[in-house]
Amino acid sequence: MQEAYDYSPDSVIIMGHSLGSHVSGFAGKSLNGSVGVIIGLDPAGPLFLEALPGSRLNATDAQYVQAIHTNAKMFGVDYNLADDDFWVNDGSVQPGCDNVFELIMCSHNRSFILMAESINNDNFYGVECDSYSDYLDGECANNTELRMGSLIYNTSSTGVFYLNTSSTYPYALGDIYGDYDE
DSSP: OHHHHTOOGGGOEEEEETHHHHHHHHHHHHTTTOSSEEEEESOBOTTTTTOOGGGSOOGGGSSEEEEEESSBTTTBOSSOOSSEEEEEGGGSSOTTOOSHHHHHHHHHHHHHHHHHHHHHOOOBEEEEOSOHHHHHTTTTTTSOEEEOSSSOOOTTOOEEEEEOOOSSSSOOOBOTTSOOOO
16 A cells, blocks of 8 residues: 555554544554554543553554543543543543433543544643643643644653543633643
């Protein structure tokens, strides 16, 4: 395929939701991590909670791996596995996913909805922080901010980032500290 279409693996972006996140990781592994970017959208948790890095999405599967966590401990993993892990609203129940019917898949599916919005709205800024409670308490206001999603990547970045969103579209809240540098 590389010869037929004259592409370089480092220009490829692979994106997968849930189990597709881990499948994306296997695709990257098969190319020895030469893929440019892999984005895991709420990587599946069931059957992967105890999985070793070689058996799931992992930071070494591409030159840069980003994970967007929206439903940890239910359908998504509850641990960091990428170069940059974004924990949206602490990665658990998402705002607006309140009734019984929505609880089943709403939070898990929110990851790809946020990713789609981020392509045209680059106002999802995560703040590097040790914990969600520190983030909420404002203890990370001077820490690194990084744009989540979109199609612009800081491939030299590594960290754990937290951000909150609105309960309805548009979900992005922007640069809450007003000091993001391109």
